[in-house]
Amino acid sequence: MVVNYIFTTFQVSKLVESVYNGCGVVVSNKNIRERVKILKKDYVEVRQLLSMNDCELxxxxxxxxADTLAWEELLKGIPNFGKWRYKLCPRHDEFEAIYENDSTT
Structure with a gap:
């Protein structure tokens, strides 16, 4: 079961402000909330991969x-995880600090 991490309205408004101040891009609260959902989904998938014996970060x-045979076996069972063979998760440790207490396995 995955518990949804909920940012307060204040936190979301600060994120909107930070994006604008950092990039000059105006985003909405909805944009921030959707991005957080995507990042959490990615984190959960990577965490599932790392819980498997043959996968490392x-x-x-x-x-x-993982070695080629491990990827082939993994993709037979969970084909949508194939993206992680090439997609990067350079901030996994940061996501873990945010989400580790928010999810149960």
Whole structure:
């Protein structure tokens, strides 16, 4: 079961302000909340991968690594995890600090 991490209205408004101040881009509260959902989903998937014996996180590159046979077996059972063979998760440790107490396995 995954518990939804909920940002307060104040926190979301601060994020909107930070994006504007940092990039000059205006985003809405909805944009922030949707992005947080996507990041959480990615974190949960990577955490599931890392819980498997053959998968590790290369902290230098942010890539989930496993040998070719392990990836082939994994993708037979969970094909949508194939994206993690190439997609990076360089901030996994930061996400873990945010979400580790928010999810149960």
């Amino acid at each position: 290369d902290h230098d590159s942010g890539r989930v690594t």
